[in-house]
Amino acid sequence: MHEHNLTNKIAVVTGGTRGLGRAISLSLARLGATIAMNYRRDEASAAKTLDEVRAIAPRSILIKADLEDDAQVRAMVTRAASELGGLDILIANAAATAFKPLLETKPHNLARTFALSVNGFVAAVQEANKVMRDGGRVLMISGIDSIRNLPGHGVLGAAKAALESMVRDFAFELGPRGITVNGLNVGYIDTDSARFYANYLGDNYEDFQRRCAERSALKRLPTLDEIAAVACLLCMPAASYLTAQTIMVDGGFTLSFPGVK
Numbered sequence: 001m002h003e004h005n006l007t008n009k010i011a012v013v014t015g016g017t018r019g020l021g022r023a024i025s026l027s028l029a030r031l032g033a034t035i036a037m038n039y040r041r042d043e044a045s046a047a048k049t050l051d052e053v054r055a056i057a058p059r060s061i062l063i064k065a066d067l068e069d070d071a072q073v074r075a076m077v078t079r080a081a082s083e084l085g086g087l088d089i090l091i092a093n094a095a096a097t098a099f100k101p102l103l104e105t106k107p108h109n110l111a112r113t114f115a116l117s118v119n120g121f122v123a124a125v126q127e128a129n130k131v132m133r134d135g136g137r138v139l140m141i142s143g144i145d146s147i148r149n150l151p152g153h154g155v156l157g158a159a160k161a162a163l164e165s166m167v168r169d170f171a172f173e174l175g176p177r178g179i180t181v182n183g184l185n186v187g188y189i190d191t192d193s194a195r196f197y198a199n200y201l202g203d204n205y206e207d208f209q210r211r212c213a214e215r216s217a218l219k220r221l222p223t224l225d226e227i228a229a230v231a232c233l234l235c236m237p238a239a240s241y242l243t244a245q246t247i248m249v250d251g252g253f254t255l256s257f258p259g260v261k
Contacts, residue, residue: 006031006089007032009028010080010084011090014067015038018045018191018192019224020141020189023227027228038065038094073127074127090128090136092139095143095156102154109155113156114162117159118163137182138170172244178240180234184227184231184249185248185249187248191224215256
């Protein structure tokens with residue numbers, strides 16, 4: 001039994017062609033998995049990532065789907081299992097929101113954020129339950145806005161908090177089949193979204209990065225591969241008794257006392 005690799009495993013990664021999702025897709029492939037990478041509209045980055053992943057896992061595929069659309073989410077999971085021969089791992093990584101104060105949030109901002117993050121996750125797990133083999137893995141990528149105030153993150157933070165709650169409930173519903181359900185919460189990571197957020201705050205991006213690094217116990221920022229490595233650990237066969245948890249992988253960022261220089 002391959003306890004410490006993912007040989008012959010089939011994985012779906014939402015938002016799997018850019019940023020952290022791309023790093024996770026590549027890391028899973030290096031460990032032996034075949035990947036169905038979901039994307040919404042960036043054809044160029046999707047094609048580039050597919051080439052990179054196929055160089056390691058040649059049967060991997062792209063699935064274009066808008067995760068705000070329930071039917072497209074369900075079809076994505078069904079197609080991945082049908083084309084690749086089953087499903088062992090579902091990683092819900094995709095997220096999107098409008099950065100603005102809750103006092104300025106419009107109904108469509110709420111609806112779109114929750115449709116993609118919360119409704120999309122529920123639909124994906126429901127469909128995965130039909131095709132996932134016993135002993136499978138479900139992993140939800142969360143963020144520190146679920147537990148801390150971040151200006152402009154009120155809607156996404158609420159959605160992520162809801163997802164962390166659902167992780168616990170899904171873990172008990174799927175547990176009898178040996179399927180584990182966990183969350184992975186990250187602090188600051190260098191992605192397009194982080195750069196956009198720094199701009200929203202009116203910050204110089206390099207200064208923003210430096211302040212985030214200083215708050216880490218390790219006094220540096222993580223690489224995306226370091227975060228992806230933990231995601232892969234949670235998907236290993238050996239991680240069979242770890243479930244119903246959301247694990248913080250932030251280098252101590254959220255525990256740092258802001259008054260210390």
